[in-house]
Amino acid sequence: MAQDQTFTVTPWEVKGRVDYRKLAEQFGVKLLTEEDIKKIEKLAGDSHHLLRRGFFYAHRGLETIIERIEKGQRWALYTGRGPSADLHLGHILPWMFTKWLCDRFNVELFFEMTDDEKFLVRDLPLEVANRYAYDNALTLIALGFRPEQLHLIIDTEDIHYLYKIAVKVAKCLTLSTIKHTFGFTDSTNVGAAFFPTLQISVAFLPTELYREEAPVLIPAGIDQDPYFRLARDIADRLGYPKPCTLYCKFVPALTGEEKMSASRPETAIYVNDDDETVRRKIMNAFTGGQPTKELQRKLGGNPDICVVYRYFMAYVPDDNIVKKIYEDCRSGNLICGECKRMLYEHIVRFLHELREKREKARDIIHKYRISSKF
Amino acid sequence: MAQDQTFTVTPWEVKGRVDYRKLAEQFGVKLLTEEDIKKIEKLAGDSHHLLRRGFFYAHRGLETIIERIEKGQRWALYTGRGPSADLHLGHILPWMFTKWLCDRFNVELFFEMTDDEKFLVRDLPLEVANRYAYDNALTLIALGFRPEQLHLIIDTEDIHYLYKIAVKVAKCLTLSTIKHTFGFTDSTNVGAAFFPTLQISVAFLPTELYREEAPVLIPAGIDQDPYFRLARDIADRLGYPKPCTLYCKFVPALTGEEKMSASRPETAIYVNDDDETVRRKIMNAFTGGQPTKELQRKLGGNPDICVVYRYFMAYVPDDNIVKKIYEDCRSGNLICGECKRMLYEHIVRFLHELREKREKARDIIHKYRISSKF
Secondary structure, eight states: OEEOSSEEEETTEEEEOOOHHHHHHHHTOEEOOHHHHHHHHHHHTSOOHHHHTTSEEEEESHHHHHHHHHHTOOOEEEEEEOOSSOOBHHHHHHHHHHHHHHHHHTOOEEEEEOHHHHHHHSSOOHHHHHHHHHHHHHHHHHTTOOTTTEEEEEHHHHHHHHHHHHHHHHHTOBHHHHHHHHTOOTTSBHHHHHHHHHHHHGGGHHHHHHTSOOOEEEEEEGGGHHHHHHHHHHHHHHTOOOOEEEEEOOOOOTTSSSSOOTTSGGGSOBTTOOHHHHHHHHHTOOOSOOSSHHHHHHHOOOGGGOHHHHHHHHHOOOHHHHHHHHHHHHHTSSOHHHHHHHHHHHHHHHHHHHHHHHHHHTTTGGGGBGGGTO | OEEOSSEEEETTEEEEOOOHHHHHHHHTOEEOOHHHHHHHHHHHTSOOHHHHTTSEEEEESHHHHHHHHHHTOOOEEEEEEOOSSOOBHHHHHHHHHHHHHHHHHTOOEEEEEOHHHHHHHSSOOHHHHHHHHHHHHHHHHHTTOOTTTEEEEEHHHHHHHHHHHHHHHHHTOBHHHHHHHHTOOTTSBHHHHHHHHHHHHGGGHHHHHHTSOOOEEEEEEGGGHHHHHHHHHHHHHHTOOOOEEEEEOOOOOTTSSSSOOTTSGGGSOBTTOOHHHHHHHHHTOOOSOOSSHHHHHHHOOOGGGOHHHHHHHHHOOOHHHHHHHHHHHHHTSSOHHHHHHHHHHHHHHHHHHHHHHHHHHTTTGGGGBGGGTO
């Protein structure tokens, strides 16, 4: 749990304007250096825009994974999702990067759908959370994962893969540790208190399933760090390799707040938003533009504080396009309405393709279930 | 948790001389009446010595089960074992009565082996607790259960039958409730705190698996009451029928303390004790006899405080035999050495038969696993 006078970041809440450097410091994670990024790019033989544009910006133990890549040793990817609602673009950003890692380093992704958590921590009926797990998985698959690349774990249905590991994890964690780490109290239900052991257990699962040491690299939002800090604390004691993490910043809300929110639809673009809704949301987005078209032409805008520009950074890989928008905004050549229309076109094209692939995923989702492979 | 100045009874500890009437009062359970016993005997068309001799002595909600038997409605039996060691005669006593209920009322028994609990609460390696689960199951089966009568649940292996129910149970139980009910503190590990949700979940499993309302009757030691009191508290909220319980007293230790203890081998007769060991333990047992043979002949003994007599009560169903021993002891006709030899013969005959059936159970244990049936 990180709390500051100006912002709060926990696995359940992101509030205020996050100072990412300060947050990394508070959590005790390392900032990603230029050298780190170059090393990954060299090993990958490729560059990813979320890495070179600083979306992924902090880590724990990345050097371990880099060393294993260099030595040709086994490792795996792990990330997940609390399936409580339809997906928006903020959710899938780290997954797009994770797909790139899968492809470039020929490793498998273990993906945990924590339907139990959403029932225990939120007020969502278990059946609804479970339905979202399947729904969200379609979008994940639509990002292009092949069945042999992605192992889907749905907590309430695949618990037998995790429970033996979870009891060992649980024995290392006192109620006091859990309460302190996650901000729980004696009024918290015992299921919410136990749940972190499952999220931690997936980090050790590849080592069990592969029957050889296989540390995981976890690309995730930095709000998930409390789980993985605990996992690293106890790994040695349990004879597992420490999990490594790679943390990304949040995609800002269209309205200008720090993070998109599933509970306020206007802050985010949803995978299932129709074109007109996407258009309206983007047109209403917070920008760095001047109050009038004339002032914009004269003074130029400020892309550095502009949500629309941030979306180009996040969802448009081509550096030439993004660079041109930055310069044209600064110079006053580009006015906000035009810029928003360009973003709209990029986003709807992306969403149309994604939804088409989502439909195709319905027939093959069973091939991604961990139970069809291990 | 029940604590008194003279005794303590919790799921993990029985200390001091238990006042069963006071214990029932402290736990808030009802005492079994003569009328209750007659009703069960009438419905069963048979009498069981553990019932008529007062070993089973208290209950919660027995009237519900009696009513369902009368109406021909569905119900099930549920009991279990924390597999932390070899079994002794004290462990199997309630199971013998449970087998009788299975047969007389044509109901199925759900039996939970809590290997996870023994790892989380005791210092037993998980693999060892799991091995004991299989070993203990052989003895259970040897009591004569047919595969269609007995559904064996091993927590770490059959967790997927329980977890969906467990998260619903867990959501109803705060850390505060768990701590207070089981005497846990913030230093308790989170797995031990979560475990009660699993023991409670089995009480609701028959209703899920049968897809119709099926309350359970739980024959168990009264020390298990805290779990089932909580289960009854939350059943309504979850839409499950309240579980009913039937509690038995402990079989006293051979050495005269209140309860046999797996950690002190001399207090109990183990299923695997060889004849010579059984003989030695019985010969050293605490009795109600006089200091010398001559005084015994002259004054008679006191079977009411005699552990050997208590064993006859527990393990010899024939009332004529037990009655004769009582009278011959009182009159001084029977001296302790002779009485012990008679008990020895009853016990070793029972153990030989049991062990023979245990060996046969090895080949068919898979037929009892819940996963082979549901």
